[in-house]
Amino acid sequence: LVPNTTPEAIPAIEWRDGVLRLLDQARLPQEVRYVDARDVEAVSDAIRRLSVRGAPLIGIAAAYALALAARAGGDLRAAADMLVATRPTAVNLRWAVDRVLSAASGAADPASAAEAEARRIHAGQVDADARMGEAGAALIPDDATVLTHCNTGSLATGGIGTALGVVKTAHARGRRPRVLVGETRPLLQGSRLTAWELDRAGISHDVIVDGAAAGLIARGHVRAVLVGADRIAANGDTANKVGTYPLALAARAHDVPFYVVAPVSTVDPATRLGRDITIEQRDPDEVLGFDGSRVAPAASSALNPAFDVTPADLVTAIVTERGVVRAPYARSLPSVVAPQQAVAS
Amino acid sequence: LVPNTTPEAIPAIEWRDGVLRLLDQARLPQEVRYVDARDVEAVSDAIRRLSVRGAPLIGIAAAYALALAARAGGDLRAAADMLVATRPTAVNLRWAVDRVLSAASGAADPASAAEAEARRIHAGQVDADARMGEAGAALIPDDATVLTHCNTGSLATGGIGTALGVVKTAHARGRRPRVLVGETRPLLQGSRLTAWELDRAGISHDVIVDGAAAGLIARGHVRAVLVGADRIAANGDTANKVGTYPLALAARAHDVPFYVVAPVSTVDPATRLGRDITIEQRDPDEVLGFDGSRVAPAASSALNPAFDVTPADLVTAIVTERGVVRAPYARSLPSVVAPQQAVAS
Numbered sequence: 001l002v003p004n005t006t007p008e009a010i011p012a013i014e015w016r017d018g019v020l021r022l023l024d025q026a027r028l029p030q031e032v033r034y035v036d037a038r039d040v041e042a043v044s045d046a047i048r049r050l051s052v053r054g055a056p057l058i059g060i061a062a063a064y065a066l067a068l069a070a071r072a073g074g075d076l077r078a079a080a081d082m083l084v085a086t087r088p089t090a091v092n093l094r095w096a097v098d099r100v101l102s103a104a105s106g107a108a109d110p111a112s113a114a115e116a117e118a119r120r121i122h123a124g125q126v127d128a129d130a131r132m133g134e135a136g137a138a139l140i141p142d143d144a145t146v147l148t149h150c151n152t153g154s155l156a157t158g159g160i161g162t163a164l165g166v167v168k169t170a171h172a173r174g175r176r177p178r179v180l181v182g183e184t185r186p187l188l189q190g191s192r193l194t195a196w197e198l199d200r201a202g203i204s205h206d207v208i209v210d211g212a213a214a215g216l217i218a219r220g221h222v223r224a225v226l227v228g229a230d231r232i233a234a235n236g237d238t239a240n241k242v243g244t245y246p247l248a249l250a251a252r253a254h255d256v257p258f259y260v261v262a263p264v265s266t267v268d269p270a271t272r273l274g275r276d277i278t279i280e281q282r283d284p285d286e287v288l289g290f291d292g293s294r295v296a297p298a299a300s301s302a303l304n305p306a307f308d309v310t311p312a313d314l315v316t317a318i319v320t321e322r323g324v325v326r327a328p329y330a331r332s333l334p335s336v337v338a339p340q341q342a343v344a345s
Numbered sequence: 346l347v348p349n350t351t352p353e354a355i356p357a358i359e360w361r362d363g364v365l366r367l368l369d370q371a372r373l374p375q376e377v378r379y380v381d382a383r384d385v386e387a388v389s390d391a392i393r394r395l396s397v398r399g400a401p402l403i404g405i406a407a408a409y410a411l412a413l414a415a416r417a418g419g420d421l422r423a424a425a426d427m428l429v430a431t432r433p434t435a436v437n438l439r440w441a442v443d444r445v446l447s448a449a450s451g452a453a454d455p456a457s458a459a460e461a462e463a464r465r466i467h468a469g470q471v472d473a474d475a476r477m478g479e480a481g482a483a484l485i486p487d488d489a490t491v492l493t494h495c496n497t498g499s500l501a502t503g504g505i506g507t508a509l510g511v512v513k514t515a516h517a518r519g520r521r522p523r524v525l526v527g528e529t530r531p532l533l534q535g536s537r538l539t540a541w542e543l544d545r546a547g548i549s550h551d552v553i554v555d556g557a558a559a560g561l562i563a564r565g566h567v568r569a570v571l572v573g574a575d576r577i578a579a580n581g582d583t584a585n586k587v588g589t590y591p592l593a594l595a596a597r598a599h600d601v602p603f604y605v606v607a608p609v610s611t612v613d614p615a616t617r618l619g620r621d622i623t624i625e626q627r628d629p630d631e632v633l634g635f636d637g638s639r640v641a642p643a644a645s646s647a648l649n650p651a652f653d654v655t656p657a658d659l660v661t662a663i664v665t666e667r668g669v670v671r672a673p674y675a676r677s678l679p680s681v682v683a684p685q686q687a688v689a690s
Contacts, residue, residue: 029642180648183632185530185554188640191633195645207632207647209530210556211588215624215653218590243556245563246591253594279560287528287552288536290635295533297374300540302552303525308560 012057012155013064015119018071020064024051025155029196039072040065040079047086050187054156055230056125056263058087059096063118066100070114076101088278089239089307091231091268096121122158128263128321129159136166136226136261136319142175144223147213149182150241151193152228152261162261163226164197166319171203179205180222182213184241186286186304210243214250225251229262229318236312236329237274238262242305248314257316264320267337274309282306357402357500358409360464363416365409369396370500374541384417385410385424392431395532399501400575401470401608403432404441408463411445415459421446433623434584434652436576436613441466467503473608473666474504481511481571481606481664487520489568492558494527495586496538497573497606507606508571509542511664516548524550525567527558529586531631531649555588559595570596574607574663581657581674582619583607587650593659602661609665612682619654627651 010032014021020037026049027033035051037043043065046052052061062083069079080097087093100117107113140146146167150156153164160168170177179198184190191207198205208216216222225247231239238244238260251258271277284302289295296302317326318333325332355377359366365382371394372378380396382388388410391397397406407428414424425442432438445462452458485491491512495501498509505513515522524543529535536552543550553561561567570592576584583589583605596603616622629647634640641647662671663678670677 181645182556183530183640185528185556191641191645195641199642199644205645207629207641207645209587209632209649210554211527211530211586211591212648212650212653214591214594215587215650216648218654242554242560246556246559246595249559249594249598250591284552287554291638291640293636295528296536296540296552297544299544300526300536300550300552303557303561304554305557305560308557309563 011158013052013060013158015064018068020061020068022046022052022061023155025053025193026051028192037065038068040069040074040082043068044082044086053189054151055090055092055228055266056157056162057155058090059092059265060118060122060125060158062093063096063100063121066097066104067111067115067118070104070111076104087280089230089280092265095265125157125263126159129157129161129165131321132162132261132263132319133160133165133169135324136259137169137173137175139224139257139259139317139319139324140166140170140175140177141223145178145180145221146224146226147180147182147217147222147247148194148226149190149244149247150184150228151189151197153194153197155193155197156228162228162263164194166226166261167203168201171201177203179203180213180216181205181207182210182243183207184243185210213247217250217254217256222256225256225258227260229260229266230307231271231277232260232262232267232318232333233271233274233277234269234330234333235273236315236318236327236333238310238312238315239274239277239279239307240310242308245308245310248310252314258314259317259319260315261319264322264337267333269334269337274311277309280306356503358397358405358503360409363413365406365413367391367397367406368500370398370538371396373537382410383413385414385419385427388413389427389431398534399496400435400437400573400611401502401507402500403435404437404610405463405467405470405503407438408441408445408466411442411449412456412460412463415449415456421449432625434575434625437610440610470502470608471504474502474506474510476666477507477606477608477664478505478510478514480669481604482514482518482520484569484602484604484662484664484669485511485515485520485522486568490523490525490566491569491571492525492527492562492567492592493539493571494535494589494592495529495573496534496542498539498542500538500542501573507573507608509539511571511606512548513546516546522548524548525558525561526550526552527555527588528552529588530555558592562595562599562601567601570601570603572605574605574611575652576616576622577605577607577612577663577678578616578619578622579614579675579678580618581660581663581672581678583655583657583660584619584622584624584652585655587653590653590655593655597659603659604662604664605660606664609667609682612678614679614682619656622654625651
């Protein structure tokens with residue numbers, strides 16, 4: 001049985017002196033089980049199977065995986081390549097891997113340097129989440145029903161979360177948010193993970209099928225849409241879990257604000273436009289069946305893009321740990337992504 | 346095992362001298378099983394459990410149910426009320442029930458009159474489907490990929506279908522359509538029923554999660570969106586399976602035509618605007634679980650609207666058995682709904 005504690009008391013990731021403990025998110029909410037990963041292969045496998053998911057958490061897991069590789073005296077470059085190949089869309093993964101590689105490179109003790117950098121990335125995300133939570137909560141009216149998609153909570157970041165961290169912060173401040181949770185087919189991160197976090201946090205919520213969001217927005221049920229991001233292009237176009245873009249279209253059609261909540265590590269200045277973002281195509285069986293049992297006819301095939309791209313002009317604001325930025329994003333994003341440079345220029 | 350025949354060879358409904366045989370659609374595609382309904386209660390129950398679904402087919406089933414009631418010498422008015430209460434959104438149900446009531450009322454042999462009228466409604470739908478198929482196929486380019494939602498085929502009408510009938514007609518004319526099939530959560534009529542019909546008809550298709558449609562439309566994968574309708578208001582606002590409205594928003598955002606294919610019995614002149622349409626709220630467990638097993642945490646609740654409303658200004662055209670109508674619908678719809686009156690006026 002799952003103990004009735006906050007999700008923060010069931011950490012998604014823990015570093016225990018050479019072992020990376022990963023909460024197996026594929027089993028939630030039915031079962032709380034940890035996977036102990038001792039090498040890069042085990043971490044890569046956990047990322048691929050979505051035992052570990054959420055763009056920031058994947059970055060943290062990959063950083064610790066490199067620390068494991070450094071301890072074992074392995075080839076860090078090869079380990080980095082394996083990790084980056086697991087999920088092509090999330091940019092935090094590459095960002096975290098690059099940070100650890102750079103810290104370890106030329107260090108007297110690469111293993112200690114890699115571990116220390118991984119810990120800094122992890123602690124930095126916890127801090128960033130808290131800041132995004134405060135900045136985002138200020139945008140949400142009291143007693144508002146907000147709509148979210150996928151899971152952007154503790155299970156996605158290791159902190160309080162991004163979009164869901166905003167909801168938790170509003171709740172902690174006595175602002176009484178209610179949440180409509182898109183179930184997020186095909187893997188149901190909404191009904192499995194977000195509902196679990198909200199339940200444990202004592203926040204009122206209703207799960208909906210993804211297709212129901214637009215109609216509920218049209219009927220005035222939603223005051224704001226809050227989502228995370230897997231990669232934000234330099235112009236503000238945002239790749240996030242498949243099913244995000246139609247929420248942005250519906251929000252715009254009914255003048256509901258659409259907020260992206262993401263750490264600056266999610267912004268990729270090297271990606272100019274959303275259409276330059278590689279969209280991961282996942283196993284068709286995720287669509288054709290459910291929990292291992294086939295739904296569609298045996299001969300039917302499926303397309304399974306894991307992400308979609310929301311154009312910047314539908315994004316009301318991007319909430320980062322360095323402040324809330326608004327359009328035009330090509331000008332506002334650099335001020336948070338590289339603040340020193342922005343001040344200097 | 347399911348015999349490898351066309352869906353038309355596995356009829357969704359058959360009247361056999363006092364017994365209404367209903368294909369149990371809740372079991373497809375895994376199992377082809379019929380339910381023999383001998384009274385109004387059994388038909389109502391089959392409609393409620395969605396063994397029989399699809400607005401036109403529900404109307405046909407209800408018409409035969411009244412024929413069963415008339416044979417048994419039952420109270421037709423009470424039977425009609427029970428049937429109409431099963432699904433509040435679909436207007437064909439009330440339309441079919443009213444037709445049979447009116448035919449039986451004052452007839453020398455009410456049972457024969459009711460049965461004859463039910464047969465006329467059934468045959469009329471088969472004929473209407475064929476006409477909609479031809480009219481709609483003329484709108485679809487050769488080699489086009491079209492996107493559809495829910496099931497609007499033989500399983501929804503008893504004929505070749507509405508939106509899916511258009512695809513089948515294009516296929517029969519050698520126009521090589523391909524279909525993206527929205528799985529249609531929560532009950533997966535797309536991946537279970539539409540994929541089954543397309544597979545049996547030998548039409549290329551890929552199933553997608555509902556949230557993936559907008560991103561695929563944005564990337565240029567879709568030449569037209571084709572959906573059915575449960576009720577069309579006098580101004581053209583269209584209630585259809587939940588998840589239809591976001592498809593219309595995405596189609597509009599990328600200049601893709603959005604066609605509603607529906608018999609004129611779906612148009613309800615008494616409903617002025619879409620917001621006047623009662624939206625059926627179904628069991629939250631349909632959203633919170635899958636095939637009887639719970640997905641969401643035990644304490645989580647759900648909202649489960651079965652339909653949404655697409656505003657008329659997003660509808661490129663409505664394809665009926667009496668022709669294709671376009672905006673302004675308040676003026677074009679009356680010409681097909683009541684052609685005699687339109688000619689007279």
